[in-house]
Amino acid sequence: MTHLSAVSLPIELTDDERxxxxxxxRVMGYHRPVTSFNTGKKGEFAQRKAFVECALPE
Known part of the structure; x- marks a missing residue:
């Protein structure tokens, strides 16, 4: 039985292949894809800031 060694070659994709x-x-208690938002809601979503919780002092 012949064993082939695995050669890891980098995989390169073009933008068309991605x-x-x-x-x-989450909007008003349910989940929706952002692509279904209207123009104003998409703009509002883009302006949102991620919430980062600080660690409690020990």
Missing amino acids: QPCEIWT
Whole structure:
């Protein structure tokens, strides 16, 4: 039995081969894809800031 050694070659994709990532967010108690938002809601979503919780002092 012949064993082939695995050569790790970098995989390079063109932009045409890539699949867009679908972003979902929670709106009014349920989840919706951002692509379904109207223009104003998309702008509001882009201006949101991520919440970062600080660690409690010991």
